[in-house]
Amino acid sequence: MVKRNRVQFTAIVMFLLIFVALIMVFPFAWMVLGSVKSKSELFAMPIKWFPEVPVWKNYVQVVTKVPFFQFYWNTAKVAVISTAGQVLTCALSAYAFSKLRFKGRDTLFILYLATMMIPGQVTMIPQYELLNKIGLMNTLWTLILLRWFSPFGVFLLRQFFVSIPDSLVEAARIDGASEVRIFARIILPLSKSVVATLVTLTFLNSWNEFMGPLIYLNDQKKYTLQxxxxxxxxxxxxxxxxxxxxxxxxxxxxxxxxxxxxxxxIEGIAAAGVKG
Structure with missing residues (x-):
């Protein structure tokens, strides 16, 4: 009886998960199918789920009506450099907060995390004035530099770095390894999953960012995709x-x-949440 109930419960959970997944996939599928439809098919009643003849020229018109590939290149540049910079600064900060001992380390870490509670709308105007004064307005570097520092990224990596045994670090120090070598040869190789998680999250956020480019960019040649x-x-x-x-x-x-x-x-989120 217990085994039968467990099977029924598993079946119900799987059905609910599949149902929710279909609901979430439906808008994406509708968008992809709609991109190769004609206008008459898109608004036809009753609904036509699939186009009779795919209209591939829709994609050709997109790249010819506006400099779409330029938008693509700008977005890729911002996303890649932002991701590389943020992962580097967050990893170095997380290493210092987890493996180096100095006075006020934990207090400083808490204060740094407290900045996550400050709404972005509060810092928007000061950031705008600062970037305007140093001459970075209407440049892609504005979007890049603003993403090089992330309290969430430091927290995510620090939680994982804490789980790495200190004995490995101490043994390397006894052997004469520098902190840079310990960080590059021991800590990072053991943290591939959580670093990949941060890379994914940072890249997605940079690629999809809308408010930053809307505020700081006014030259069409420098527009990002959004x-x-x-x-x-x-x-x-x-x-x-x-x-x-x-x-x-x-x-x-x-x-x-x-x-x-x-x-x-998935591995990185689970490791940072459980082991930390």
Whole structure:
């Protein structure tokens, strides 16, 4: 009887998970199918789920009506450099907060984490004034530098670094290894899963960022994808099939990265949450 109840419970849970997954996948599937439909098919009643003949020219029109590949390149540049910088600064900070001993370390760590409670709207105006004074307005470096420091990233890596035995670090120090070598040859190789998690989260956030480019960029040649799609929508607001095609192309790198990093993403979240 117990085994039968367990099987029934598992079946119910699986059914609910599949149901929720289908609900979440439906908008994405509708967008992809809509990107290769004609306008008449998109608004046809009753609904046509699949196009009779895929209209691939929707994608061609997107890249010809606006400098879409320029938007793509700008976004890739911001996302890659932002991710590399944030992972480096967060990893170094997390190593200091977890493996180095200095006065006030824990207090400083708590104060650093406390900045996560400050809403972004509070710092938006001071950041704008500061970047304007140092001449970084309307440059991609504005978006990059703002993402090089992340309390959440430091917290995520520090929680994992704490779980690495101090005996490994002490043994390396006795052998004469420098802190840089310990960090690069011992800590990082043992932290691949959590570092991959931070890389995935940072890249996705940078790729999808909308508010930052909207505030700091006013030159069309420097638009990122999110602002570029908004600009495209302002120009061709009634061309919903083209907007769906543009959005679908913007999501390709995100889907690819998540597919390849999914294993490390789950392992990293679990390790940082349980072992820390």
């Amino acid at each position: 602002i570029g799609i908004r600009y495209f929508q302002q120009m061709w607001g009634t061309e919903y099939t083209l907007i769906m095609a543009a959005t679908t192309m913007s999501l390709i790198p995100i889907v690819v990265i998540y597919i390849f990093a999914q294993k490390y993403f």
